[in-house]
Amino acid sequence: MKIKDKRILVTGAAGFIGSNLTHYLLELGANIVGIDNFFNGRLENLDEALNHKNFQFHKGDIRDFNFLLDIFKDIDIIYHEAAFTSVPQSIKMPESCNDVNINGTLNLLNASRKRDVEKIIFASSSAVYGDTPTLPKKEEMSRIPISPYGVSKLTCESYMQVFHHVYGLNTISLRYFNVFGPKQQDSPYSGVIAIWLGQIIKNESLIIFGDGNQSRDFTYIKDVIQANILAAENKLSGEIFNIGAGSPIKLLDLAKLMLKLTNKEELGIIYDPPRPGDIIHSFADISKAIEILKFQPKYTQEQGLRDYFQWFCKKYKFDLKIK
Numbered sequence: 001m002k003i004k005d006k007r008i009l010v011t012g013a014a015g016f017i018g019s020n021l022t023h024y025l026l027e028l029g030a031n032i033v034g035i036d037n038f039f040n041g042r043l044e045n046l047d048e049a050l051n052h053k054n055f056q057f058h059k060g061d062i063r064d065f066n067f068l069l070d071i072f073k074d075i076d077i078i079y080h081e082a083a084f085t086s087v088p089q090s091i092k093m094p095e096s097c098n099d100v101n102i103n104g105t106l107n108l109l110n111a112s113r114k115r116d117v118e119k120i121i122f123a124s125s126s127a128v129y130g131d132t133p134t135l136p137k138k139e140e141m142s143r144i145p146i147s148p149y150g151v152s153k154l155t156c157e158s159y160m161q162v163f164h165h166v167y168g169l170n171t172i173s174l175r176y177f178n179v180f181g182p183k184q185q186d187s188p189y190s191g192v193i194a195i196w197l198g199q200i201i202k203n204e205s206l207i208i209f210g211d212g213n214q215s216r217d218f219t220y221i222k223d224v225i226q227a228n229i230l231a232a233e234n235k236l237s238g239e240i241f242n243i244g245a246g247s248p249i250k251l252l253d254l255a256k257l258m259l260k261l262t263n264k265e266e267l268g269i270i271y272d273p274p275r276p277g278d279i280i281h282s283f284a285d286i287s288k289a290i291e292i293l294k295f296q297p298k299y300t301q302e303q304g305l306r307d308y309f310q311w312f313c314k315k316y317k318f319d320l321k322i323k
């Protein structure tokens, strides 16, 4: 199967991962339909796509079944990125998280069945594992989420598998581990790297929640895109794959690395109390994706950070002296 000949729907197309995926797929020559309700996404993220002849955009909500049926015309593949994505927000508003993530995904699956979609690739999360002590995380390990967001992603994975077993729909879930890169928003609810870059730009100290010994398997967006392409091209269905860099870094070391790369070591680090729902350690065993999907992460965290900072400086005409 050649993805460039496909008509692809990207949900959450105006978000961080959805917009990067959209641009990459357009470059490959695919036809893309993007949807987003702008709950968190920005039209600006799609600036290069909006005038592309192979791109159509529809503002709408994945919870609106009739909207989905209307736009599902000859769709071959769906990349389902739309979601209520913030762990702290999901703790404040569990019903909203449940509604968007679970009801919205179920809607999408039902519409896909009705319209004979070939395959759905679902953006799941390392949050499904919760804080279980065993590391690295393997796909078959126990999953005990500690936030409504984690529960919603685990439930959606189960729906992906049920729709494969019961209705014969082709589905794959990719459990992303802390993705970072261009177009990620600097907001209190987004990834820590975008937030810290925002603090560096404003010449502020970097804020760490907790003692900084927590670790994460930060994964560069280009590697996540690679995994999504491989997942679409693979014939397997009903499967779940960890997608990470496979190399964890402590938050304190990451903060120091970001300050060093941007020549801003003098800004220093401030420690705030830990936040509920935050996992202490997260580290992906990616051997299943390597073996079956032939996934091979190409970016170390340092290479990813450099690539991201260079994009940022060019885009926003910002003069950071990147080391």
Ligand SMILES: NC(=O)c1ccc[n+]([C@@H]2O[C@H](COP(=O)([O-])OP(=O)(O)OC[C@H]3O[C@@H](n4cnc5c(N)ncnc54)[C@H](O)[C@@H]3O)[C@@H](O)[C@H]2O)c1
Residues within 6 Å of the ligand: 011, 012, 013, 014, 015, 016, 017, 018, 035, 036, 037, 038, 039, 040, 041, 042, 060, 061, 062, 063, 080, 081, 082, 083, 084, 085, 100, 104, 123, 124, 125, 126, 175, 176, 177, 178, 179, 180, 191
């Ligand atoms: N960024 C990460 O580190 C990470 C890690 C694990 C999993 N994920 C998952 O990857 C996917 C993409 O994440 P992201 O970082 O790009 O987040 P994002 O918030 O930038 O993108 C999500 C997009 O979905 C849209 N959306 C929200 N509710 C919607 C609705 N009801 N109907 C239509 N669109 C809606 C938002 O407006 C936004 O543009 C999400 O499913 C997220 O849970 C992300």
